[in-house]
Amino acid sequence: MENKPARAESGAILNQLMEIARISALAEMASGIAHELNQPLGAIAAFSQAGERMLNRSEPLVGQAQDVFRQIGKEALGAGEGLRRIRRLFEHEQSTREVCPMPAVVAELWPVLEMLALKAQGTLELHADDAGRAPVQMDRLKIQHVLFALVQNAFDAAATHRDASPRVRIQVTGDRYAVETSVVDSGTGVPEEIHGQLFRPFFTTKSRGTGLGLASSRAIVEAHEGTIGFEVEPQGGSRFWFRLPVAAK
Ligand SMILES: Nc1ncnc2c1ncn2[C@@H]1O[C@H](COP(=O)(O)OP(=O)(O)OP(=O)(O)O)[C@@H](O)[C@H]1O
Ligand SMILES: [Mg+2]
Known part of the structure; x- marks a missing residue:
């Protein structure tokens, strides 16, 4: 206190x-x-x-x-x-790839993510299962940029939902082929009519937004041979996820 x-x-x-x-x-x-x-x-x-x-x-x-x-x-x-x-x-900036487990990459960025939570007066949780701990080859800083952009959006979205205190959950899970990181928010979801536009450069619904958060995240994830997307959650809010291939042994 x-x-x-x-x-x-x-x-x-x-x-x-x-x-x-x-x-x-x-x-x-x-x-x-x-x-x-x-x-x-x-x-x-x-x-x-x-x-x-x-x-x-x-x-x-x-x-x-x-x-x-x-x-x-x-x-x-x-x-x-x-x-x-x-x-x-x-x-074509110099990209330095290393093999690391996703939960460690999230943990390293945690103090910064917590600041986003603090700013939104909300809470942030991390859940990782065994499959989520598989090694992934990545440019750590760039993947942390993606995490930052998704968590920032999640708190922005949750903040517009006045009746609840903003809650954001990061989930790291996966299968034999990929590690999937999800950022789940307690916001109001994404209106259907803008579903096709979110990842376009400069698309924003915020008065001070650049509209580059998701566009740059997609470019980074695709440069890692991964995929990125989102789903509107049945109980409200949305889940933005990205999948990165598990590193070959
Ligand atoms: N979790 C979310 N819930 C609801 N809508 C979202 C969410 N994340 C993104 N969006 C929508 O997608 C748009 C584009 O997001 P993006 O991160 O690219 O830019 P921005 O957040 O508007 O600007 P900046 O990232 O510079 O703050 C947002 O303006 C918002 O309308
Ligand atoms: Mg953003």
């Missing part, structure tokens, strides 16, 4: 750090995109004005206009290449 003010303060610090991380990630990406598009878009605008002038003459300069169209095409392809370069920056 005595350390409550200190813990509340850590919650506020976590809030600020999350805000800074979100803003700087978006700012970084926006400035990269602006940089890659500025030059080709400027050139395309200039070329199309020139092309229009050539074709508007009493004796249109068709040959030169064709040249200008080719230049426009080249610039557009160049812009596409610029965007691919930005995507590659995010895709």
Whole structure:
């Protein structure tokens, strides 16, 4: 009880750090995109004005206009290449894979996840069975990013459900082939009409959301040859899960 003010303060610090991380990630990406598009878009605008002038003459300069169209095409392809370069920056970072059991990876992130619980004034539980302890080959930090994004969403969802205190449960289970990690919340579930959109980049229903949490999680899980999805729970709330293949012996 005595350390409550200190813990509340850590919650506020976590809030600020999350805000800074979100803003700087978006700012970084926006400035990269602006940089890659500025030059080709400027050139395309200039070329199309020139092309229009050539074709508007009493004796249109068709040959030169064709040249200008080719230049426009080249610039557009160049812009596409610029965007691919930005995507590659995010895709091909050095990835360090190691073999570890999922419950240990959750446990390592636990203090951070508890901060999310504290901020939401909710509770967080972890259940792991034997199958869930099978070794998985993974980039630990990236998988922890996925856990963080799912638990953050779970508390956001649970917080909108006013009558109950937010409860989030992490379950790690599995079979011979895969380890399945689920994040189950006590929220109101996902409305049917947005089921197909949740994993799209920038899709958000939150006033301060980026809509990148689930999109980046899916990219990470798929890069691990895994699958990610969700189910609306019959008793309310939802269960977001991801499956990662068990490491070969
Ligand atoms: N556990 C959940 N229950 C209900 N809806 C959810 C849940 N998790 C995600 N969603 C829905 O999916 C949308 C996209 O989630 P995503 O994590 O990609 O972005 P976000 O949470 O809106 O933004 P950010 O992650 O930057 O806070 C959310 O805005 C919300 O509508
Ligand atoms: Mg989110």
